[in-house]
Amino acid sequence: xxxxxxxxxxxxxEAGQEILAVEKPYSVALNDVNIGSAMVLETGLEExxxxxxxxxxxxxxxGQVREVLxxxxxxxxxxxxxxxxxxxxxxxxxxxxxxxxxxxREMLEGKIAPLQEYNLPFREAGQxxxxxxxxxxxxxxxxxxxxxxxxxxxxxxxxxxxIGRHNAVxxxxxxxxxxxxxxxxxxxxxxxxxxxxxxxxxxxxxPIVMSRTSASSLALAVARRSGxxxxxxxxxxxxxxxNEQKRIIR
Amino acid sequence: xxxxxxxxxxxxxEAGQEILAVEKPYSVALNDVNIGSAMVLETGLEExxxxxxxxxxxxxxxGQVREVLxxxxxxxxxxxxxxxxxxxxxxxxxxxxxxxxxxxREMLEGKIAPLQEYNLPFREAGQxxxxxxxxxxxxxxxxxxxxxxxxxxxxxxxxxxxIGRHNAVxxxxxxxxxxxxxxxxxxxxxxxxxxxxxxxxxxxxxPIVMSRTSASSLALAVARRSGxxxxxxxxxxxxxxxNEQKRIIR
Numbered sequence: 001x002x003x004x005x006x007x008x009x010x011x012x013x014e015a016g017q018e019i020l021a022v023e024k025p026y027s028v029a030l031n032d033v034n035i036g037s038a039m040v041l042e043t044g045l046e047e048x049x050x051x052x053x054x055x056x057x058x059x060x061x062x063g064q065v066r067e068v069l070x071x072x073x074x075x076x077x078x079x080x081x082x083x084x085x086x087x088x089x090x091x092x093x094x095x096x097x098x099x100x101x102x103x104x105r106e107m108l109e110g111k112i113a114p115l116q117e118y119n120l121p122f123r124e125a126g127q128x129x130x131x132x133x134x135x136x137x138x139x140x141x142x143x144x145x146x147x148x149x150x151x152x153x154x155x156x157x158x159x160x161x162x163i164g165r166h167n168a169v170x171x172x173x174x175x176x177x178x179x180x181x182x183x184x185x186x187x188x189x190x191x192x193x194x195x196x197x198x199x200x201x202x203x204x205x206x207p208i209v210m211s212r213t214s215a216s217s218l219a220l221a222v223a224r225r226s227g228x229x230x231x232x233x234x235x236x237x238x239x240x241x242x243n244e245q246k247r248i249i250r
Numbered sequence: 251x252x253x254x255x256x257x258x259x260x261x262x263x264e265a266g267q268e269i270l271a272v273e274k275p276y277s278v279a280l281n282d283v284n285i286g287s288a289m290v291l292e293t294g295l296e297e298x299x300x301x302x303x304x305x306x307x308x309x310x311x312x313g314q315v316r317e318v319l320x321x322x323x324x325x326x327x328x329x330x331x332x333x334x335x336x337x338x339x340x341x342x343x344x345x346x347x348x349x350x351x352x353x354x355r356e357m358l359e360g361k362i363a364p365l366q367e368y369n370l371p372f373r374e375a376g377q378x379x380x381x382x383x384x385x386x387x388x389x390x391x392x393x394x395x396x397x398x399x400x401x402x403x404x405x406x407x408x409x410x411x412x413i414g415r416h417n418a419v420x421x422x423x424x425x426x427x428x429x430x431x432x433x434x435x436x437x438x439x440x441x442x443x444x445x446x447x448x449x450x451x452x453x454x455x456x457p458i459v460m461s462r463t464s465a466s467s468l469a470l471a472v473a474r475r476s477g478x479x480x481x482x483x484x485x486x487x488x489x490x491x492x493n494e495q496k497r498i499i500r
Contacts (some may be wrong), residue, residue, distance in 0.1 A: 001467045005482075008372060008498060009487040016490055018482070022467040023444060025358075039445065039468065108275075122258060144415060144442055144464040163466050192394055194273060194413060195289065214394040216413050217251045217272040220287065232255075232268070239258040240266055248258060 016053040021144040023163050026074045028052050029081065030059075041138075041145065041162045047174030048167060049076035054177055055170050055200055062177050106208050108199065112226040115207040116184040119247045123235060125152060125210070127238030132188050133212075135159045139190070150206075152185030156157075165191025186210060188234065202226035208247050210234040215242060220244050254334040258277050271394040276324045278302050280309075280332065291395065291412045297424030299326035304427055305420050305450055308332060312427050329432075343373075347391030348468050349364040358449065362476040369497045374404060375460075376486030382438050383462075385409045389440070400456075415441025423454050430467060436460060438484065443469040452476035458497050460484040465492060 005016035025058045027037040028049050035058060035083040040048055046068040059080055067161045069077040120128075132149040139145040139161060148168035149159040158181045160171035169189060186208035187201055194217035201209045202222060209223070210231040220242055223230040229244040239248060255266035274468040277287040278299050285308060296318040297327055303309045318490055319327040370378075382399040389395040389411060398418035399409040408431045410421035419439060425431040436458035437451055443461045445468035451459045452472060459473070460481040470492055479494040489498060 003470060003492060004493040006495045008491060008495070008500065010487045013500075015404060018464075018490065018492070020465060020467045020470060024468075142464055144466055163442075192413075214268075214392055215270060216275075217270045217396055218251060237260045240268065241256040241258060242253060242268070245256045245258075250258070250263075 004071055019141045021138060021142040021163050024074060026076055028076045028078065030078050030080060032077065038167065039077065039163065040167050043075075043162075044160045044171040044174070045070045045076055047158075047171040047178060047180070048125070048162075049078045049158065049174065050080075050177040051170030051172070051196065051200075052076075052167075052170045053078055053080070054173050055166070055196075059177060061204075062183075065177050068178065086240065108195065108222075112199075112202050113205070115184075115202065115226060115228060116205040118152065118184045118186065118207050119249050120186045120208055121200075122239065124151070126250075128186065128188055129210075129212075129234060131156045131234050132159060132190070136161045136214040146189065146191045148187065148189040150175070150181050150185050150187055151227065152182055157185060159183045165189060166197065167243030168196055169200060173200055174204075176204050190213075192216070193230065193232065195219050195222050198226075198228065198230065202228050253377050256376030266421050267436045269391045271388060271392040271413050274324060276326055278326045278328065280328050280330060282327065286481060287414065288417065290417050293412075294410045294421040295320045295326055295423070297408075297410065297421040297426065297430070298412075299328045300330075300427040301420030301422070301450075302326075302417075303328055303330070304423050304454065305446075309427060311454075312429055312433075316429050318427070318428065325416050358445065358472075358487070362449075362452050363455065365452065365476060365478060366455040368402065368434045368436065369499050370401070370436045370458055371499045372489065374401070375484065375489065375498075377437055378406065378436065378465045379460075379462075379484055382409060384441070394429050396439065396441045398437065398439040398441075399483075400425070400435050400437055402432055407435060408429045415439060416447065419447055419450060421448055426454050426456075438462075443480065443482065445469050445472050448472040448476075448478065448480065460489075 001020045007014050007016040023039045064080045067079045128151040136147040144167035145161045146168045147161045150157045159177045162168040176183050183205040188210040190212045193215035198219045199222045209231040223243040229247040230242040231239045233240045251270045257264045257266040273289040316331045317329045378401040386397040395411045396415035396418045397411045400407045408425045412418040426433050433455040438460040440462045443465035448469045449472045458479040473493040479497040480492040481489045483490045
Protein backbone atom coordinates (compact mmCIF):
# COMPACT_ATOMS: atom_id res chain seq x y z
CA UNK A 1 0.00 0.00 0.00
CA UNK A 2 1.40 3.41 -0.98
CA UNK A 3 1.13 6.43 1.29
CA UNK A 4 2.14 10.08 0.83
CA UNK A 5 4.22 11.39 3.73
CA UNK A 6 5.80 14.71 4.72
CA UNK A 7 9.56 14.64 5.19
CA UNK A 8 10.81 17.25 7.62
CA UNK A 9 14.53 18.02 7.81
CA UNK A 10 16.66 20.80 9.22
CA UNK A 11 16.69 22.39 5.79
CA UNK A 12 12.99 22.21 4.96
CA UNK A 13 9.94 20.17 4.07
CA GLU A 14 9.46 17.87 1.11
CA ALA A 15 6.90 15.35 -0.04
CA GLY A 16 7.63 11.67 0.60
CA GLN A 17 6.17 8.42 -0.64
CA GLU A 18 6.30 5.21 1.39
CA ILE A 19 5.14 1.66 0.83
CA LEU A 20 3.45 0.04 3.84
CA ALA A 21 3.07 -3.69 4.44
CA VAL A 22 -0.62 -4.51 4.76
CA GLU A 23 -1.67 -6.39 7.88
CA LYS A 24 -5.16 -7.86 8.08
CA PRO A 25 -6.96 -9.74 10.84
CA TYR A 26 -7.69 -13.41 10.10
CA SER A 27 -9.50 -15.79 12.38
CA VAL A 28 -8.38 -19.42 12.50
CA ALA A 29 -10.88 -22.22 13.12
CA LEU A 30 -10.09 -25.86 13.90
CA ASN A 31 -12.82 -28.26 12.77
CA ASP A 32 -15.21 -25.29 12.61
CA VAL A 33 -14.45 -24.13 16.17
CA ASN A 34 -12.96 -20.65 16.33
CA ILE A 35 -9.57 -20.78 18.06
CA GLY A 36 -8.23 -17.26 17.66
CA SER A 37 -7.51 -14.36 15.39
CA ALA A 38 -4.22 -12.92 14.24
CA MET A 39 -2.95 -10.01 12.21
CA VAL A 40 -1.19 -11.40 9.17
CA LEU A 41 0.35 -10.49 5.84
CA GLU A 42 -1.87 -12.10 3.22
CA THR A 43 0.59 -14.66 1.85
CA GLY A 44 0.92 -18.32 2.78
CA LEU A 45 -2.41 -18.23 4.59
CA GLU A 46 -3.04 -21.99 4.41
CA GLU A 47 0.34 -22.66 5.97
CA UNK A 48 -0.28 -19.92 8.51
CA UNK A 49 -3.55 -21.53 9.63
CA UNK A 50 -1.89 -24.88 10.24
CA UNK A 51 1.22 -23.37 11.83
CA UNK A 52 -0.81 -21.09 14.10
CA UNK A 53 -2.71 -24.08 15.52
CA UNK A 54 0.58 -25.91 16.03
CA UNK A 55 2.03 -22.91 17.83
CA UNK A 56 -0.93 -22.88 20.20
CA UNK A 57 -0.66 -26.62 20.80
CA UNK A 58 -3.83 -27.78 19.04
CA UNK A 59 -2.03 -29.69 16.28
CA UNK A 60 1.00 -31.80 17.12
CA UNK A 61 2.42 -33.38 13.98
CA UNK A 62 2.18 -33.72 10.19
CA GLY A 63 -0.50 -36.15 9.14
CA GLN A 64 -3.14 -34.59 11.37
CA VAL A 65 -4.01 -31.80 8.92
CA ARG A 66 -6.63 -32.94 6.40
CA GLU A 67 -7.60 -29.72 4.63
CA VAL A 68 -7.13 -25.98 4.95
CA LEU A 69 -9.58 -23.52 3.38
CA UNK A 70 -9.04 -19.79 3.18
CA UNK A 71 -12.34 -17.93 2.95
CA UNK A 72 -13.03 -14.38 1.99
CA UNK A 73 -13.71 -12.07 4.91
CA UNK A 74 -10.70 -13.17 6.86
CA UNK A 75 -11.24 -16.77 7.91
CA UNK A 76 -8.90 -19.74 7.73
CA UNK A 77 -10.62 -23.09 8.27
CA UNK A 78 -8.35 -25.96 9.26
CA UNK A 79 -9.73 -29.48 9.32
CA UNK A 80 -7.54 -31.89 11.23
CA UNK A 81 -7.64 -35.23 13.02
CA UNK A 82 -7.40 -34.12 16.62
CA UNK A 83 -9.21 -34.98 19.82
CA UNK A 84 -12.65 -33.44 19.93
CA UNK A 85 -12.09 -32.11 23.42
CA UNK A 86 -9.18 -29.75 23.37
CA UNK A 87 -8.36 -28.75 26.92
CA UNK A 88 -7.63 -25.08 27.42
CA UNK A 89 -3.98 -24.61 28.40
CA UNK A 90 -2.32 -22.11 30.68
CA UNK A 91 -0.69 -19.79 28.20
CA UNK A 92 2.30 -17.50 28.49
CA UNK A 93 2.23 -14.44 26.29
CA UNK A 94 5.66 -14.22 24.79
CA UNK A 95 7.99 -11.33 25.17
CA UNK A 96 9.69 -11.34 21.90
CA UNK A 97 8.07 -9.71 19.05
CA UNK A 98 5.35 -12.30 18.93
CA UNK A 99 2.88 -12.84 16.20
CA UNK A 100 1.05 -15.73 17.65
CA UNK A 101 2.57 -14.55 20.88
CA UNK A 102 1.53 -17.23 23.29
CA UNK A 103 2.65 -20.68 24.25
CA UNK A 104 1.45 -22.99 26.94
CA ARG A 105 3.51 -23.33 30.09
CA GLU A 106 3.26 -27.08 29.55
CA MET A 107 4.91 -26.73 26.14
CA LEU A 108 7.68 -24.56 27.54
CA GLU A 109 8.51 -26.98 30.31
CA GLY A 110 7.39 -30.31 28.85
CA LYS A 111 9.40 -32.99 27.12
CA ILE A 112 10.58 -32.52 23.54
CA ALA A 113 10.81 -35.53 21.20
CA PRO A 114 14.16 -36.24 19.47
CA LEU A 115 14.92 -33.90 16.55
CA GLN A 116 15.31 -34.95 12.94
CA GLU A 117 18.79 -35.90 11.77
CA TYR A 118 20.25 -33.29 9.45
CA ASN A 119 23.67 -31.66 9.06
CA LEU A 120 24.21 -28.39 7.24
CA PRO A 121 27.41 -27.94 5.22
CA PHE A 122 28.86 -24.54 6.16
CA ARG A 123 29.55 -23.75 2.50
CA GLU A 124 25.85 -24.16 1.64
CA ALA A 125 24.75 -21.84 4.43
CA GLY A 126 25.91 -18.72 2.61
CA GLN A 127 23.65 -19.54 -0.34
CA UNK A 128 20.77 -20.25 2.03
CA UNK A 129 21.10 -16.91 3.81
CA UNK A 130 21.50 -14.94 0.59
CA UNK A 131 18.43 -16.58 -0.93
CA UNK A 132 16.25 -15.75 2.08
CA UNK A 133 17.47 -12.17 2.26
CA UNK A 134 16.88 -11.62 -1.44
CA UNK A 135 13.54 -13.43 -1.55
CA UNK A 136 11.64 -10.62 0.12
CA UNK A 137 11.01 -7.70 -2.19
CA UNK A 138 8.36 -6.47 0.24
CA UNK A 139 10.89 -6.55 3.07
CA UNK A 140 13.27 -4.39 1.08
CA UNK A 141 10.62 -1.80 0.22
CA UNK A 142 8.76 -1.66 3.56
CA UNK A 143 11.39 -2.55 6.21
CA UNK A 144 8.40 -3.98 8.01
CA UNK A 145 8.53 -7.66 7.07
CA UNK A 146 10.40 -10.66 8.47
CA UNK A 147 11.47 -13.54 6.26
CA UNK A 148 11.88 -17.19 7.17
CA UNK A 149 13.17 -20.04 5.02
CA UNK A 150 13.74 -23.79 5.29
CA UNK A 151 16.78 -25.33 3.59
CA UNK A 152 17.47 -28.99 2.94
CA UNK A 153 19.39 -31.11 0.45
CA UNK A 154 21.19 -28.13 -1.02
CA UNK A 155 18.19 -25.97 -1.76
CA UNK A 156 15.66 -23.53 -0.32
CA UNK A 157 12.51 -25.60 0.16
CA UNK A 158 10.11 -22.88 1.24
CA UNK A 159 10.23 -19.18 2.04
CA UNK A 160 7.58 -17.10 3.79
CA UNK A 161 7.33 -13.57 5.04
CA UNK A 162 5.10 -11.70 7.45
CA ILE A 163 4.96 -8.53 9.50
CA GLY A 164 5.40 -10.69 12.60
CA ARG A 165 8.54 -12.79 12.85
CA HIS A 166 6.46 -15.45 14.57
CA ASN A 167 3.94 -15.59 11.78
CA ALA A 168 6.72 -16.12 9.24
CA VAL A 169 8.00 -19.09 11.26
CA UNK A 170 4.44 -20.36 11.70
CA UNK A 171 4.04 -20.40 7.92
CA UNK A 172 7.20 -22.52 7.55
CA UNK A 173 5.95 -24.90 10.23
CA UNK A 174 2.55 -25.00 8.53
CA UNK A 175 4.29 -26.06 5.31
CA UNK A 176 5.88 -28.94 7.22
CA UNK A 177 2.52 -29.91 8.72
CA UNK A 178 0.96 -29.88 5.23
CA UNK A 179 3.78 -32.04 3.83
CA UNK A 180 4.96 -29.23 1.58
CA UNK A 181 8.36 -29.20 3.28
CA UNK A 182 10.43 -31.53 5.47
CA UNK A 183 11.52 -30.89 9.03
CA UNK A 184 14.84 -32.57 8.15
CA UNK A 185 16.54 -29.25 7.43
CA UNK A 186 17.67 -25.88 8.73
CA UNK A 187 15.50 -22.84 9.42
CA UNK A 188 16.84 -19.31 8.93
CA UNK A 189 14.89 -16.29 10.17
CA UNK A 190 15.58 -12.58 9.95
CA UNK A 191 13.97 -12.18 13.38
CA UNK A 192 15.34 -12.54 16.88
CA UNK A 193 15.20 -15.93 18.54
CA UNK A 194 13.07 -15.93 21.66
CA UNK A 195 12.01 -19.02 23.57
CA UNK A 196 8.78 -19.61 21.65
CA UNK A 197 10.48 -19.28 18.25
CA UNK A 198 13.03 -21.98 19.11
CA UNK A 199 10.44 -24.12 20.88
CA UNK A 200 8.15 -24.29 17.83
CA UNK A 201 11.03 -25.43 15.63
CA UNK A 202 12.17 -28.02 18.19
CA UNK A 203 8.64 -29.37 18.64
CA UNK A 204 8.23 -29.98 14.89
CA UNK A 205 11.66 -31.65 14.86
CA UNK A 206 13.81 -29.10 12.98
CA PRO A 207 17.37 -29.64 14.29
CA ILE A 208 19.05 -26.37 13.19
CA VAL A 209 17.72 -22.83 13.75
CA MET A 210 19.62 -19.80 12.53
CA SER A 211 18.96 -16.08 12.93
CA ARG A 212 20.23 -12.96 11.23
CA THR A 213 20.26 -11.44 14.69
CA SER A 214 20.28 -12.31 18.38
CA ALA A 215 18.73 -14.72 20.89
CA SER A 216 17.33 -14.40 24.39
CA SER A 217 18.36 -16.44 27.42
CA LEU A 218 15.30 -18.69 27.29
CA ALA A 219 15.78 -19.35 23.59
CA LEU A 220 19.18 -20.77 24.52
CA ALA A 221 17.63 -22.76 27.36
CA VAL A 222 15.13 -24.36 24.94
CA ALA A 223 17.91 -25.10 22.44
CA ARG A 224 19.96 -26.80 25.17
CA ARG A 225 17.03 -28.78 26.49
CA SER A 226 16.11 -30.08 23.04
CA GLY A 227 19.68 -30.49 21.73
CA UNK A 228 18.97 -28.09 18.88
CA UNK A 229 21.75 -26.34 16.98
CA UNK A 230 21.29 -22.59 17.43
CA UNK A 231 23.22 -20.06 15.35
CA UNK A 232 22.94 -16.28 15.79
CA UNK A 233 24.25 -13.39 13.68
CA UNK A 234 24.44 -15.89 10.82
CA UNK A 235 26.17 -14.38 7.75
CA UNK A 236 27.53 -15.97 4.61
CA UNK A 237 30.99 -17.08 5.77
CA UNK A 238 30.41 -16.40 9.48
CA UNK A 239 28.37 -18.30 12.07
CA UNK A 240 28.16 -17.60 15.77
CA UNK A 241 27.13 -21.00 17.16
CA UNK A 242 25.43 -20.92 20.55
CA ASN A 243 24.61 -24.60 20.91
CA GLU A 244 25.41 -28.00 19.33
CA GLN A 245 28.07 -27.12 16.80
CA LYS A 246 28.18 -30.76 15.64
CA ARG A 247 25.51 -30.34 12.91
CA ILE A 248 27.40 -27.60 11.07
CA ILE A 249 29.85 -29.40 8.76
CA ARG A 250 33.00 -27.57 7.68
CA UNK B 251 23.73 -13.44 31.01
CA UNK B 252 27.05 -14.41 29.45
CA UNK B 253 27.41 -17.38 27.14
CA UNK B 254 30.41 -18.95 25.43
CA UNK B 255 29.86 -19.49 21.70
CA UNK B 256 31.81 -20.98 18.80
CA UNK B 257 32.52 -18.62 15.92
CA UNK B 258 32.90 -20.39 12.61
CA UNK B 259 34.35 -18.51 9.63
CA UNK B 260 35.81 -19.45 6.26
CA UNK B 261 39.25 -19.24 7.82
CA UNK B 262 38.66 -21.27 10.98
CA UNK B 263 37.07 -21.64 14.38
CA GLU B 264 37.46 -19.36 17.38
CA ALA B 265 35.86 -18.98 20.79
CA GLY B 266 33.20 -16.28 21.19
CA GLN B 267 31.48 -14.69 24.14
CA GLU B 268 28.00 -13.19 23.93
CA ILE B 269 25.69 -11.42 26.36
CA LEU B 270 22.07 -12.55 26.23
CA ALA B 271 19.08 -10.57 27.44
CA VAL B 272 17.27 -12.57 30.09
CA GLU B 273 13.55 -13.16 29.55
CA LYS B 274 11.47 -14.56 32.40
CA PRO B 275 7.80 -15.51 32.61
CA TYR B 276 5.69 -13.31 34.90
CA SER B 277 2.01 -13.74 35.58
CA VAL B 278 -0.15 -10.67 36.04
CA ALA B 279 -3.14 -10.70 38.39
CA LEU B 280 -5.86 -8.06 38.65
CA ASN B 281 -7.42 -7.88 42.12
CA ASP B 282 -6.02 -11.35 42.81
CA VAL B 283 -7.52 -12.89 39.65
CA ASN B 284 -4.90 -14.26 37.27
CA ILE B 285 -5.24 -12.54 33.90
CA GLY B 286 -2.27 -13.83 31.95
CA SER B 287 1.43 -14.44 31.79
CA ALA B 288 4.11 -12.82 29.71
CA MET B 289 7.81 -13.17 29.06
CA VAL B 290 9.50 -9.99 30.22
CA LEU B 291 12.84 -8.39 30.91
CA GLU B 292 12.96 -7.83 34.67
CA THR B 293 12.91 -4.05 34.73
CA GLY B 294 9.93 -1.75 35.21
CA LEU B 295 7.81 -4.66 36.39
CA GLU B 296 5.27 -2.55 38.28
CA GLU B 297 4.69 -0.43 35.21
CA UNK B 298 4.57 -3.54 33.08
CA UNK B 299 1.80 -5.05 35.22
CA UNK B 300 -0.38 -1.96 34.88
CA UNK B 301 0.39 -1.47 31.18
CA UNK B 302 -0.25 -5.13 30.38
CA UNK B 303 -3.73 -4.94 31.89
CA UNK B 304 -4.37 -1.74 29.93
CA UNK B 305 -3.24 -3.40 26.70
CA UNK B 306 -5.70 -6.22 27.30
CA UNK B 307 -8.51 -3.80 28.07
CA UNK B 308 -8.93 -4.50 31.79
CA UNK B 309 -7.78 -1.06 32.95
CA UNK B 310 -8.91 2.01 31.07
CA UNK B 311 -7.38 5.15 32.61
CA UNK B 312 -5.04 6.55 35.27
CA GLY B 313 -6.66 6.76 38.66
CA GLN B 314 -7.93 3.18 38.53
CA VAL B 315 -4.63 1.66 39.67
CA ARG B 316 -4.36 1.58 43.46
CA GLU B 317 -1.29 -0.55 44.10
CA VAL B 318 1.11 -2.81 42.23
CA LEU B 319 3.14 -5.48 44.02
CA UNK B 320 5.90 -7.50 42.42
CA UNK B 321 6.37 -10.84 44.19
CA UNK B 322 9.19 -13.28 43.98
CA UNK B 323 8.48 -16.31 41.84
CA UNK B 324 7.24 -14.29 38.91
CA UNK B 325 3.98 -12.66 39.93
CA UNK B 326 2.81 -9.08 39.49
CA UNK B 327 -0.27 -8.22 41.54
CA UNK B 328 -2.22 -5.18 40.39
CA UNK B 329 -4.98 -3.78 42.57
CA UNK B 330 -7.30 -1.44 40.71
CA UNK B 331 -10.77 0.04 40.86
CA UNK B 332 -12.46 -1.84 38.05
CA UNK B 333 -15.76 -3.62 37.62
CA UNK B 334 -15.77 -6.95 39.37
CA UNK B 335 -17.18 -8.70 36.33
CA UNK B 336 -14.75 -8.33 33.50
CA UNK B 337 -16.34 -9.69 30.35
CA UNK B 338 -14.08 -11.84 28.22
CA UNK B 339 -13.39 -10.08 24.91
CA UNK B 340 -12.85 -11.44 21.42
CA UNK B 341 -9.14 -10.99 21.00
CA UNK B 342 -6.98 -10.61 17.93
CA UNK B 343 -3.45 -11.85 18.25
CA UNK B 344 -1.31 -9.20 16.73
CA UNK B 345 1.01 -9.73 13.84
CA UNK B 346 3.73 -7.40 14.71
CA UNK B 347 6.33 -8.53 17.02
CA UNK B 348 3.96 -8.56 19.90
CA UNK B 349 4.76 -8.86 23.54
CA UNK B 350 1.33 -8.74 24.95
CA UNK B 351 0.31 -9.66 21.45
CA UNK B 352 -3.44 -9.45 21.65
CA UNK B 353 -6.06 -6.78 21.49
CA UNK B 354 -9.81 -7.02 21.47
CA ARG B 355 -11.62 -6.56 18.20
CA GLU B 356 -13.81 -4.06 20.03
CA MET B 357 -10.74 -1.97 20.90
CA LEU B 358 -9.47 -2.05 17.32
CA GLU B 359 -12.78 -0.89 15.86
CA GLY B 360 -14.30 1.10 18.76
CA LYS B 361 -14.29 4.80 19.40
CA ILE B 362 -11.15 6.54 20.67
CA ALA B 363 -11.45 9.52 23.05
CA PRO B 364 -9.77 12.81 22.06
CA LEU B 365 -5.99 12.81 22.50
CA GLN B 366 -4.05 15.07 24.86
CA GLU B 367 -2.88 18.40 23.50
CA TYR B 368 0.87 18.50 23.01
CA ASN B 369 3.18 19.84 20.31
CA LEU B 370 6.77 18.68 19.88
CA PRO B 371 9.38 21.22 18.76
CA PHE B 372 11.38 19.60 15.95
CA ARG B 373 14.66 20.86 17.46
CA GLU B 374 13.92 18.98 20.72
CA ALA B 375 13.21 15.74 18.91
CA GLY B 376 16.86 15.10 18.12
CA GLN B 377 17.73 15.19 21.82
CA UNK B 378 14.80 12.89 22.60
CA UNK B 379 15.86 10.29 20.07
CA UNK B 380 19.52 10.40 21.09
CA UNK B 381 18.63 10.00 24.75
CA UNK B 382 16.46 6.95 24.09
CA UNK B 383 19.04 5.32 21.84
CA UNK B 384 21.83 5.89 24.36
CA UNK B 385 19.76 4.92 27.40
CA UNK B 386 19.93 1.21 26.66
CA UNK B 387 23.28 -0.31 27.47
CA UNK B 388 21.65 -3.73 27.37
CA UNK B 389 20.33 -3.01 23.87
CA UNK B 390 23.82 -2.17 22.68
CA UNK B 391 25.38 -5.32 24.15
CA UNK B 392 22.64 -7.84 23.32
CA UNK B 393 20.95 -6.45 20.15
CA UNK B 394 17.91 -8.14 21.62
CA UNK B 395 16.16 -5.29 23.44
CA UNK B 396 13.74 -2.57 22.35
CA UNK B 397 13.67 0.82 24.02
CA UNK B 398 10.74 3.17 24.47
CA UNK B 399 10.71 6.68 25.95
CA UNK B 400 8.21 9.42 26.72
CA UNK B 401 9.23 13.05 26.23
CA UNK B 402 7.44 16.14 27.47
CA UNK B 403 8.32 19.72 28.45
CA UNK B 404 11.81 19.48 27.03
CA UNK B 405 12.91 16.32 28.81
CA UNK B 406 12.81 12.54 28.81
CA UNK B 407 10.22 11.64 31.45
CA UNK B 408 10.59 7.87 31.45
CA UNK B 409 12.52 5.23 29.53
CA UNK B 410 11.93 1.49 29.53
CA UNK B 411 13.33 -1.46 27.66
CA UNK B 412 12.26 -5.03 27.03
CA ILE B 413 12.90 -7.94 24.72
CA GLY B 414 9.44 -7.33 23.25
CA ARG B 415 8.77 -3.95 21.67
CA HIS B 416 5.21 -4.22 23.00
CA ASN B 417 6.35 -4.79 26.54
CA ALA B 418 8.56 -1.69 26.39
CA VAL B 419 5.54 0.38 25.30
CA UNK B 420 3.38 -1.28 27.96
CA UNK B 421 5.88 -0.17 30.61
CA UNK B 422 5.63 3.45 29.41
CA UNK B 423 1.83 3.23 29.45
CA UNK B 424 1.98 1.67 32.91
CA UNK B 425 4.01 4.66 34.09
CA UNK B 426 1.21 6.93 32.83
CA UNK B 427 -1.40 4.79 34.57
CA UNK B 428 0.59 4.99 37.81
CA UNK B 429 0.94 8.80 37.51
CA UNK B 430 4.68 8.52 37.10
CA UNK B 431 4.49 10.15 33.66
CA UNK B 432 2.01 12.27 31.70
CA UNK B 433 0.27 11.30 28.48
CA UNK B 434 0.72 14.92 27.32
CA UNK B 435 3.89 14.10 25.41
CA UNK B 436 5.53 12.17 22.60
CA UNK B 437 6.46 8.48 22.59
CA UNK B 438 9.51 7.22 20.70
CA UNK B 439 10.09 3.50 20.20
CA UNK B 440 12.90 1.59 18.52
CA UNK B 441 10.33 -0.97 17.35
CA UNK B 442 8.05 -1.07 14.34
CA UNK B 443 4.61 0.47 14.62
CA UNK B 444 1.84 -2.05 14.15
CA UNK B 445 -1.84 -1.40 14.80
CA UNK B 446 -1.80 -2.45 18.44
CA UNK B 447 1.25 -0.34 19.28
CA UNK B 448 -0.40 2.82 17.94
CA UNK B 449 -3.78 1.88 19.41
CA UNK B 450 -2.43 1.57 22.95
CA UNK B 451 -0.84 5.01 22.75
CA UNK B 452 -4.01 6.55 21.28
CA UNK B 453 -6.21 4.93 23.95
CA UNK B 454 -4.11 6.40 26.78
CA UNK B 455 -4.24 9.80 25.01
CA UNK B 456 -0.64 10.21 23.78
CA PRO B 457 -0.90 12.46 20.68
CA ILE B 458 2.51 11.80 19.03
CA VAL B 459 4.08 8.40 18.33
CA MET B 460 7.47 8.10 16.69
CA SER B 461 9.46 5.07 15.57
CA ARG B 462 13.08 4.46 14.62
CA THR B 463 11.69 2.23 11.91
CA SER B 464 8.55 1.50 9.89
CA ALA B 465 4.79 1.17 10.27
CA SER B 466 2.16 -1.21 8.94
CA SER B 467 -1.01 -0.28 7.06
CA LEU B 468 -3.27 -0.78 10.08
CA ALA B 469 -1.00 1.31 12.29
CA LEU B 470 -1.62 4.16 9.85
CA ALA B 471 -5.35 3.42 9.88
CA VAL B 472 -5.43 3.69 13.68
CA ALA B 473 -3.39 6.91 13.58
CA ARG B 474 -5.84 8.41 11.08
CA ARG B 475 -8.90 7.30 13.00
CA SER B 476 -7.62 8.77 16.25
CA GLY B 477 -5.98 11.87 14.75
CA UNK B 478 -2.60 10.85 16.15
CA UNK B 479 0.67 12.22 14.78
CA UNK B 480 2.70 9.29 13.48
CA UNK B 481 6.36 9.63 12.53
CA UNK B 482 8.49 6.82 11.09
CA UNK B 483 12.23 6.53 10.47
CA UNK B 484 12.62 9.32 13.02
CA UNK B 485 16.24 10.56 13.18
CA UNK B 486 17.75 13.64 14.76
CA UNK B 487 17.21 16.22 12.02
CA UNK B 488 14.90 14.08 9.87
CA UNK B 489 11.28 13.06 10.35
CA UNK B 490 9.08 11.15 7.93
CA UNK B 491 5.60 12.20 9.02
CA UNK B 492 2.81 9.82 8.06
CA ASN B 493 -0.11 11.57 9.73
CA GLU B 494 -1.02 14.91 11.37
CA GLN B 495 2.08 16.99 10.79
CA LYS B 496 0.51 19.86 12.74
CA ARG B 497 1.90 18.79 16.14
CA ILE B 498 5.53 18.91 15.00
CA ILE B 499 6.63 22.53 15.37
CA ARG B 500 9.49 23.77 13.22
